[in-house]
Amino acid sequence: MAPSLTGTVTGAFHQETPNPTSDPAVYDIHHQKFTSAGLPSTTEGWLERARSVSEILAEDASARDDQNKSPRAEIALLKSSGLLKLLGPKAFGGGGQGWDVAYKAIREVAKGDGSIGMLLGYHLLWSTTANLVGTDEQKDRFQKTIIENNYFIGGAVNPRDNDLKITDHGDHLIFDGQKHFNTGGVVSDLTVLEGILEGTEDHIFAFVTTVQDGITFAHNWNNVGLRLTESGSIKISQVKVPWVNALGWDIVTHKPNPAILSIPFATLLLPTIQLVFSNFYLGIALGSLQFATNYTKTSTRAWPYGGDNKTSASEEFYILERYGNFFAHLRAAEALVDRAGDEAAKIYAEYGQNREVSERERGELAEWVASTKIVTTDEGLRVTAGVFEVTGSRATGKKVGLDRFWRDIRTHSLHDPVAYKNREVGEFALLDKIPEPTWYT
Incomplete structure (x- = not known):
């Protein structure tokens, strides 16, 4: 998650009382439905499964955010939906999908609940760690263990x-x-x-x-x-x-083993997870716009003192202008993020077995990813704050829960300063310099 302000852990380790946990039984009807349907067999089927989970989570996302219970029920929902297995080899019972599909699934879930979209993204990264830095034997052994037991990975x-x-x-x-x-x-x-x-x-x-x-x-x-x-x-x-x-x-x-750990392929772990971040930022922003759209059409009142008064808020020029601007910029961000996801999937498909990706290829992927981090951070914060302009003062009510979208992006976007991504992309654009792999690059 986000870095500590000091960069180190100081002082004694204090254990606090655990939060109450959410009850997996609340999703029993959905568990039964997903279990009966089995794992999706097509890319569109996997994305539809992610949309279904997102819609379930969106129904009470604001209330669950406020209650702050440990997400046992939500993880159980990810498990029964099969989404934890999306990247796993079909030979072990996984979905056999690529990272391009995984990123879109993360984004879909984050539209309904940013926290659970983030947890899915981190799981998909950590569950495939051995694919990048493990031996072939370890890769198969841990993939088999994780998928057959439907484990969630922290x-x-x-x-x-x-x-x-x-x-x-x-x-x-x-x-x-x-x-x-x-x-x-x-x-x-x-x-x-x-x-x-x-x-x-x-x-x-x-x-x-x-x-x-x-x-x-x-x-x-x-x-x-x-x-x-x-x-x-x-x-x-x-x-x-x-x-x-x-x-x-x-x-x-x-x-x-230098043939595994001293080559560029092992460092793909970093751009892979950075692109996870961009996808749940984008999902959260898209979710905020959809939430605001529904609120504006049902609850926002037209302004009666503008001189060109309308009967409904959805007819007002400034509201239409803002929605158009937000929609266009998020559509552009989505195109960029999808392109980066395609680039990542292409590298994994080509080099997943022989691990022979070059420093240049790895670096160019990192710059696609850094570009998405810049754009999704900037647009995500702008849209999730800006939707209040088109929903009105009553939308700030706690029971509405519109603020959760901005709070989610603001919290995680401090993980590593986006200013460094701007500089990194600047060095690539101006000097044709690819980044040196670090824990954040």
Whole structure:
């Protein structure tokens, strides 16, 4: 999630009382429907499934945001819908779709509920981590485990904090430390950990079972937006990981495999998740415009003192002008985001097996992604704040819930400053410089 203001976790780890959890039974009728229908078999079927989930979540999104319950029910809905399996190989029971489809599904879910769209996006990234930094054996093993068990994956990989400390104990590793932010961990089945092996500068990623004595959640996520993402602090104490689960490492020599971890393909993890961000920003913005449209047509009153008075708000020039402007800019943003998604899917399709993507190809994808981050941040914040201009003062009422869209984008768009993306794209446009891979690039 978003970085800490100081960049490190300081002070003692304080565990607060967990939030009450939402009840998966509230979606029983939908669980039965999705289970009976089975997984979609076409791309359009997957997107229709995402739209169905979005519509279900949108019905009470404002109330759930206000209640701030741990999203057990919402994760159960993602599970029964099959969306957690969208990227998985068909051989293991997955959807066999590409990232272009996954991004669109994330966007659809975020239209109805930004928090759950974000959780779906992070899950799809973390659940395929072994595809990027694992061996072929690890890739197949973890994909099979995740898909066959319909696991939801969380991640405790906030780069702004100190890295977790990893020590070698012969046949296994021990992870220790804490992170100011993790995403979805409280409601996850598996958690991705990342740290540095003691005595080296080498990073290790590993999947671990979430529910265990060594993992403690602070339950301190109560932020202004994305309130249902369970993105609070986490403490890792003596968590044991077999060497065989250290992604991309040689289990005999206890060394990183350079053919996996020292090539540009492994660093695709970063633009992939940055494009996840752009898609749920865009989804949230599109959701806000649709919500505002319905409100304007049913509840906004025409202004009686303009001199060219109309009988309904939807006839007023300034309201039509604003909606037209918002719609056009979001349509342009959607075209850009889809193009970036196509570029990502193309690289995965071409290099997913041989991992031979070049630095240049990786860098050009990163610039497509950086462009989307700039545009979706700027337009997302503008539209989600601007919709109040076309809905009126009564739309600021808490029971309306129109503010949640802006709060969600504002919260996550601080994850990494968009100003650096502007500079990065400027260097690419002016100097033809591709970015050096970092934790945020």
